[in-house]
Amino acid sequence: MKPILELLPLLSRPRQIAIIMHQKPDADAMGSSLALFHYFQLKHHQVAVVSPTLYPDFLKWMPGAKEVIIYELHPEKATEALQKAEIIFCMDFNAFHRARPADAALAQSAGIKVIIDHHLQPEPVFEYGLSDVQASSTAELVYEVIIGWGDKSLINNEIAQCIYAGTMTDTGSFRFAATSARVHRMVADLMEHGLRHEPIHQAIYDNFLENRLRFLGYVLSNRMEVFYEYNAALITVPASDVRKFNLSSGDTEGLVNYPLSIQGIKLSALMVENHQEIRISLRSKGDFDVNEFARKYFNGGGHLNAAGGRSTDSLEATVARFKKALEENKALLEKPLKNP
Template identity: 40%
Template sequence: MISKVIAEDLVVKVQCAIESTEKIVIVSHVGPDGDSMGSSLAMWHYLMAKGKSPVVVVPSPYPDFYAWMPGAEDVLIYTKDVEPANQQLQDADLIVALDFNTPKRLGKMKRAVLDSPAKKINIDHHLLPGDFADIVISHPEIASTSELVFRLICRMGDFAAINLAGAECIYTGMMSDTGGFTYNSNNQEIYVIISELLKLGVDKDAIYRKVYNTYSEHRLRLMGYCLYQKMKLYPEHQAALITLTADEMQQFDFKIGDDEGFVNIPLSVGQVVFSVLMREEPDKIKVSLRSEGTFPANKFAADVFNGGGHLNASGGEFYGTLEDAVKLFEEKLPVYKDFLEKES
């Protein structure tokens, strides 16, 4: 048994919304990751099993190592499929927004989603949910949105509607948003849910291999380059920084997702409890932040890089040069000295 985390009135509202609509569009955040893809495709499979006509639309392409996920081939990518995506959003009766807490996380798709006359449901596990949806299920204490989707389906009495494909998607989301269950994953109910997914036929070892062990040669060489040439340690602050310029990524034939997990690697260095990866993009610097223990990566992300997320895994953005982003990072590190000393 797992606890009833989601309020009963919200469960009823979601159930009524789904039952009373046919055209349902599922959306998630820009730069799709394992949890956004997992929760979106799990919801898609569930709605298909309920006889609905769902469509998944994501703002930008997802990494190749998620292409194996059942249903991924049917996902509309907004940057590539603008017209059909806009039409789906405009014609929708219901939009289910997964794994983001504010419309700005939709990137260029934001306006199309907000302007849609469809009723909106937001299901998410990030702090500070926005007010753009009619129904909001927000539980930052839950490790992944995919776990929330599982809990919601069960609370609606539809566990039997979770097929193997949907179960694989849920597991992928839960696994990826906890770093393979290495952080934010001490809640014993996570493993109760996993046991149920295994009973449905999920091969967790195969999923791990597909997600984490199918990288390209270029990606491995890029990793080596980052660790040898681009990782800078700040021993006095128990921190580390990796930076990647656009030219460096081009040199290694960078593909979306090739830097997945790089930000976590410096945390394996003794005494490092805070790690940051900065990647140069055409219009901004993308910032990924990870930490161990009680160091608030989300607070640093919000205060310094206009971002947010979870205690140990967050993201942000910087509009300016990579050099200025690094300078800002180094200027702000001493401000967090008290938090870092708690980890000593």
């Protein structure tokens, strides 16, 4: 894979560009994609943004969100955008299957594939890219790419809002270990140039319906199991709960983090049953590697302390597999967390 800086000569004249994010996009996937979208528009390229699936309602405020083509709603339009593109930017994912159900259209498109991502072990399917596992977020990398291409002056308020939203959420409001000095320097720079951070926080975290709050109370009381012998916890959300509380895309966002507030818990898992599949989110503290845990047991991956996976087994069978995995990793989970 060639460094993304070497792509610059190809962008010296207007191009047909497509930007695609991973399925079930979070604020980082949306923010990094839309920041790049606004940047390329300022450079007079023809740009289309594709999301494989619907994105959460709390991201609809993002500048440019209405321009995103949803593949699962408009597959022909999204496929056409990918087929016409001379260059395709793959944002916040490192393997084509993470773009399901648009993965086949992506793989079959003739455009140059470019990755901007911060996940471990990218697949060798990209011709150019920036893959930095030390970065807090893909949004942070977009900021650095724009600067690296010599266009810092083009970072306007729309781009800054998208970058901030992606970085804020992927760092857990700047509390995760990936919140480096370079993150704070970037945010300071954005704020010095006029970014207002409070409205973005409110738009993302204070913008849910009543049913979501009632769901949180219910699920924490009735669907959370704590395994103190493994310093782990599990929350399960069966399809019946999804229907009962009329959950929308994004309503389970952040739920996996709640058990980590329990003293001594170093591994938290969330399983959500939907569309004949169990979607699994994993979070950890310290040196317990949920990236490897997800890859080994749940056909997934991610970061050291944040990863995801999936299962096509029943919810009961998937829970049983998780409990067996806890036993196999007991020695690692028993290690106490280091004090500050």
